[in-house]
Structures are given as structure tokens and as C-alpha cells.
Amino acid sequence: MQANEALEAATQSQFMVNNLWILIAAALVFIMHLGFATLEAGFVQRKNVLNILFKNSMIISIGILTYCLCGFNLMYPGFAEDSSGFLAFAGVGLSHTTEGYSAADGTYTYWTDFIFQAMFAATCATIVSGAVAERIKLVPFLLFATLFVAISYPITGSWKWGGGWLDAMGFYDFAGSTLVHSVGGWAALAGIILLGPRAGKYTAKGMRAIPGHSMPLATIGVFLLFFGWFGFNGGSVLSADPELVGLVFVTTSLAAAAGALGAFFTSYIMFRSYDLSMVLNGILGGLVGITAGADVMSPTDAVIIGFIAGIIIPLSVSFFDRLKLDDPVGATSVHLVCGIWGTLAVAIFGDCGEGVGGFMAQLTGVLAIGAFTFLFAFIVFFAIKATMGIRVDVEEEARGLDVGEHGMSAYS
Amino acid sequence: MKKIEAIIRVTQFEAVRDALAEVGVQFFTLSEVRGYGLQKGAKLVYRGANHGADFIARLQMDILVHADKVGSVIKAIEESGRTGKVGDGKILVLNVDSVVRIRTGERDEAAL
Numbered sequence: 001m002q003a004n005e006a007l008e009a010a011t012q013s014q015f016m017v018n019n020l021w022i023l024i025a026a027a028l029v030f031i032m033h034l035g036f037a038t039l040e041a042g043f044v045q046r047k048n049v050l051n052i053l054f055k056n057s058m059i060i061s062i063g064i065l066t067y068c069l070c071g072f073n074l075m076y077p078g079f080a081e082d083s084s085g086f087l088a089f090a091g092v093g094l095s096h097t098t099e100g101y102s103a104a105d106g107t108y109t110y111w112t113d114f115i116f117q118a119m120f121a122a123t124c125a126t127i128v129s130g131a132v133a134e135r136i137k138l139v140p141f142l143l144f145a146t147l148f149v150a151i152s153y154p155i156t157g158s159w160k161w162g163g164g165w166l167d168a169m170g171f172y173d174f175a176g177s178t179l180v181h182s183v184g185g186w187a188a189l190a191g192i193i194l195l196g197p198r199a200g201k202y203t204a205k206g207m208r209a210i211p212g213h214s215m216p217l218a219t220i221g222v223f224l225l226f227f228g229w230f231g232f233n234g235g236s237v238l239s240a241d242p243e244l245v246g247l248v249f250v251t252t253s254l255a256a257a258a259g260a261l262g263a264f265f266t267s268y269i270m271f272r273s274y275d276l277s278m279v280l281n282g283i284l285g286g287l288v289g290i291t292a293g294a295d296v297m298s299p300t301d302a303v304i305i306g307f308i309a310g311i312i313i314p315l316s317v318s319f320f321d322r323l324k325l326d327d328p329v330g331a332t333s334v335h336l337v338c339g340i341w342g343t344l345a346v347a348i349f350g351d352c353g354e355g356v357g358g359f360m361a362q363l364t365g366v367l368a369i370g371a372f373t374f375l376f377a378f379i380v381f382f383a384i385k386a387t388m389g390i391r392v393d394v395e396e397e398a399r400g401l402d403v404g405e406h407g408m409s410a411y412s
Numbered sequence: 413m414k415k416i417e418a419i420i421r422v423t424q425f426e427a428v429r430d431a432l433a434e435v436g437v438q439f440f441t442l443s444e445v446r447g448y449g450l451q452k453g454a455k456l457v458y459r460g461a462n463h464g465a466d467f468i469a470r471l472q473m474d475i476l477v478h479a480d481k482v483g484s485v486i487k488a489i490e491e492s493g494r495t496g497k498v499g500d501g502k503i504l505v506l507n508v509d510s511v512v513r514i515r516t517g518e519r520d521e522a523a524l
Contacts, residue, residue, distance in 0.1 A: 206461075207460075207461045208461060208463065209456070209457075209458040209459065209461035209462070209463040210458075211456075211458045211463070212458075267460075270460065271457050271460050272457070273457035275457060275458070275459065275460075277458065277459055278459065314460065317459055317460060318460050321459075321460065321461075330459070
């Protein structure tokens, strides 16, 4: 009898510790939105800073609300076991339940589950915001972001995290290299294809640099993102498991550090300059790269994955520039390309994906989610372009979106 | 009455200011100006694209002096502002028709 009570008390304490860690992780992921806001603000010109901050403020707000309204129930619709689910919806709004969430069978409460996932949701739209910066109209962008977070992100998310068909076929994405980062990156790619480059970026005389207005802001942003990533990856353990959460902190940090070095060397070799913006992107590339397998990699694997992600960054930035796809913050390189790399790396390193089968599952996930997301984003952006228009006019772009869209300045 | 306009290197400002103080110039108007020309600014690289800082930062000093002091002021600026490399700047001397001190209403020589 006494032993039973002691066991129950221990289970209850474990439940509390697990729940608390996921809540702390949710708060850390929230800080990433400040990281995105400052990073993007630093990488754009002075005249567009208020506009980018406005978009970031709205996206986190829209993201949480739509996730409550429908996103959470689209992403976790409760597919039947081994059903290979593709699309299901568990109803509008939140409905408190303890089923599967009690101390006995769950590691956290329903509310904790929702808020942790809700903090993730807006991230994918924030990624788009940076890539399309300095030329997209405000309201059409917000309309896109709403539809994207409310519909596209939860559907592709349900295929894996919701227990859908990709999960059933063995696709692995621990914290969202594909589910979150590549998804944002694919939409960003669709956006910049339809928008076209910023005026004066690609001229007859070659590519012109449009330097970001504040490297200190960008640096603060990247450090905040690095900080928040402890929650993004560490919380994705979905418990406070001492061994796993500890490992995830280590692999996450090592990959970020190696990403910085990879970008440092590669950008020096390519451009003969110590380009801070590339090192910052390299840190993020390393973080995105390790996200898919942060819990199954050894420290050595993490360093290699991060380092390769860092090498990818300057190559990818140059590649998109050669295609005249203008991305002021490097979001497509960081989130799309390194997200794909990190997802495939799960099958190459670590002990999760074995042999060709593992690689095919990873590739299928990348392609299926990529195709769905890109098509969704392209169609929505295209429809908005055809009706309301998505790009500000030439004079407004020259004068800046702060005055053009808001009648305000970031710095007065 | 003369107005001396001296365009100098930013790095020579302290030296020129001290040299001017030594020859009795107590006041001048200072402006941050930018030059554009053959001498290009520093080569910069941002995300793989080269871009020069096309404009070169310089300082301009506007100094009002009695005609008999022009020689010593020019000499002071010349000696303190020179590095010997391209871009040391220029000194212009202009005639001034009239000067008014707004506070007192003093005119010309008395207002200098």
C-alpha cells in the first residue's frame, strides 16, 4: 500500500517536471519570433524596418489564433492507428481533454501540448516574411500568411507528427527540418518567384549589393534564435528525459557552431571576405540541419551535419542569386536548402535511417511535403497577385514601405 | 574680409583644429561633406556582391578671417592637413562683401 502511494507520488512529480519543461520550451520557441523579427529587421534597408516588424508582430498573433481555431485540430486530428492518414479535421477550436494527457499515460497536459505546437506554427510564415521583404504589399502578405498557417502547415504536419501516412512509412523528422523549416522555405520560394527581385538588385552590369541596415540587430536576432532553438529541439523530446534532452542540447549547439565555421571558410574562399551575414546564416543553417535528427545523432554526426549546412549557405545564396531569385535575408538557403539537407542527413548519419529504405522514406517526405507546400503557396500567391496584386509600385519601393504602407518610420 | 573653405580628411581634423587654434582662429563652421570622384572609397563585399562606398567622407571648415590673416591660416591648414597621399583636400579663399552679427547688429570687420 505504501509502495503504491510512493510510486504514484513519483509518477505525479515526473508528470509535473515533464509538463514544466515543455512549457519552458514553448516560451523559448516564442523568443525565436523576436529573433526572426530582429534578424529580418537587420537585414533589410532602413526604410523598410517598420514594415518587417509589423509583419512579424502580426504573424505570431495570427499564428496563435489560427492554430487555436483550426490548425491544432488539422495537425493532430487523431488518425486511426496505422491508417496512413492524409487529411482529417478534429473540429473547430480547442476542447479540453485529459484522454492521453494524464500522469499515467502522457507526459504533459492538453494545454501544454497546444501552446508548444502553437509557438511552432507561426514560424513557417515568419520564414516567408524575410524572403519577400522590401517589396510585398502588407495586406496580401498577411492574407497569405493566415491561409498558410491555418491550412497548409497543419496538413503537411499531420502527415508526420499527427501520425499520418509519412509517419506510417517510417519518415523521420524530429523537430521539423522539413515540417517547419522547409515548409517555410518552399512558400518563400514560391513568393519570390512570383514577386520578382527588388528594384536595382540584378542590373545589366551585374548583381548589386543592397546591404542590410543593421548588422547588430541581425546578430542579436541570430543569437536569440540559437537560444530559442534549445526549446525548439529540446522541447521536441516531448518529455524532460534527462539523457535525451541533454543530448539534444549538445547536438544542437555543436551543429550551430560547425555551421558558423562552414560558412566562414566557404564564404571566404568564394568572396574573399569575412562576411558576417554569411556566418549568421551559417549558424542558422547548422541549426536547421540538425533539427531533423537532433535526438539520434552523435556529437561527431552533429558537427559534420552542421558544418556541411554551413558550407551550403554561401553556395546556395549564390545559386539563388544566379537565378535572379532575390531573398534579402537568405531564408530559402537557410530554411529550405538546409532543411532538405538535414532531413536527408537523418538517413546518412546516426542510427535511425538504415540503408536505402531509410533514405527513400526521407526523400519521399521531402518531396511530398515540398510539392504540396510549394503548390499551395504558389496557387495562393498567384490568386492574390491576380486579384489584389502583391507588389508595391516602383515609387513606393524606392521611398520605402514604412512610409508607403504605414505612413510611419522605424527611426524618427 | 575673406572666407576660407577648407576641405580636409576626417582623420586630420584634430591636427588642423589645433593648428588653427595656434594661429588664433577661435571659431569656424564645420560640415560633414562627401566627395565623389576618381578616388574610390573602400571596396565592400556583401553576400557575394562587390560594392564600393562610392562617396568619400570629408570635413569642410568655413573660416571667416581678416584679409591680413589669410596667409597664416592657409599655412596652418596646409601643414597640419597634409599626409602626402591622394585625397588631402583643397583650400579655397573667397571674398566676403559683408558680415552681420545678428545678436548685436555689428557690421563687417567688427562682426568677424
